Amino acid sequence: MPRRSAPPQCAAARMGGRGKAADRATEPLFASETPADAPLAARMRPQTLDEFVGQPHLVGDEGALTRVVRPGYLPSMVLWGPPGSGKTTLARLLAERSGGTWRQISAVTSGVADIRQLVADARQLRDAGGRTVVFIDELHRFNKAQQDALLPHVEEGTITLVGATTENPYYEINSPLLSRLRVYRLEPLSEENLGEIVTRALADERGLAGRVSLSDGAMSALVDLSGGDARQALNIVESAAAVTDAGGAIGPELIAEAAQQRLLEYDRVGxxxxxxxxxxxxxxxxxxxxxxxxxxxxxxxxxxxxxxxxxxxxxxxxxxxxxxxxxxxxxxxxxxxxx
Structure with a gap:
């Protein structure tokens, strides 16, 4: 029998789906403008790798990721590090550098059905000439079935998987999946890194725009209380700035009051x-x-x-x-x- 041609509406639907996938390939990774009421840490999120502070062993001139990631190529990987070390931001910047389409899902709220839908969209985009970079925060929270659902699509290259975790991936991620990923470790930010990030937030128009300043003692107290966590440092500064008059200086006492106590890097099972x-x-x-x-x-x-x-x-x-x-x-x- 002669092969029956697809109805016009089906062909149009397929082309429409591919067109939407292609459109997603050109969507910017970063919104042009972060809402003014967003937290300070969100407003100060780096927009380029040049703005990224810390992790020189990964993104420095001779860093491991600097040498590997290039336009058109991004390997599947796990970014392993403590909170506030830049895992999510680095993943976005690497996806932008490689030219992939960014898709983010949560390991806490997503299931196998979400993965299947994501893979279906990725296939459409791949047929249209695009690439999908899937970012999964807290990857270690996926159970074995969810991790196994990712395995064939990572292996075939349908998706490029970038996972972030605060737990040791060699214990928390299935061996078959881990064998297809590269593991890059992020370190807690140094005092110099935190000082640079806070100084930029105080002066930048996206941040506090020079409305307040920090005394030398306040900067030292802030760095100590933050424990290498940039998000924690910016949250403390934002809280202290909210109760400081314009043009005023934030002292160490106000920093201590805003922080309440030093954030301890500790968990009871990890x-x-x-x-x-x-x-x-x-x-x-x-x-x-x-x-x-x-x-x-x-x-x-x-x-x-x-x-x-x-x-x-x-x-x-x-x-x-x-x-x-x-x-x-x-x-x-x-x-x-x-x-």
Missing amino acids: DQHYEAASAFIKSMRGNDPDAALYWCASMIAAGEDPTFIARRIVIAASEDVGNADPRALQVAVAAMQAV
Whole structure:
């Protein structure tokens, strides 16, 4: 039988779908103007790689991503780093540099059905000559089924996947998917980086436009309280500026009031949990009471379960002290039972 031609309306629908996909390929990654009531951190988001501050090992003149990413090419990757280190912004800037169409989904609210729809759109765009860069924030929150749903499309190149995570991807992401991704680690921002970001926000028209200033002591306090997190630093500045008269200077007392307390980089199930516990045990083993008290206080301040700390002390008394002082284990066990 002769092959039946598609009805005109079906062909038009297909062409219309491809046309929409092609239109999306030319959409700008960044809105031309961020709303004036947006948070300071959103208004000051870098628009170009030249504005991006920090991570010289990745985006410096000889950085790993500087050498790899070029127009028309962007490998699938995972950006692994602490909050406020620039993962989302860097992903957008890399997508813009490579010429891809930006699509962002959340690992918290999206499911397999959303991935299928996204892949269908990506195929249309690919047929029209475009490329889709899919950004998934908190990629480690995807379950195994959701991660497996991405696997064939990453492998075939239908989508370029850029994931961001604060957790160790070697533990949290499925091995088959991880083997198709490059892992790039972002470090907490240095004091110099934070100072540059805050200084720019104070002067830039997108930011505070010179309405307030920071004293030297306030800048030092801000950098210390931010803990390498640019978003935290800008949020503190914004809160302090809101209660400062125009032309006034923000002092360290107001910074402390706006911050309330230093943001501790700690979680009860991730890398920081085990790193702090390891440092605590090694401090006891090394006969360093000051370091042991520091790490113990850090875990308590971050909300660690006191019984977990007490058990670590019992283990140290049993394994490291042992018969050198038989009473050490008795004291440690009594302390654990009292907690």
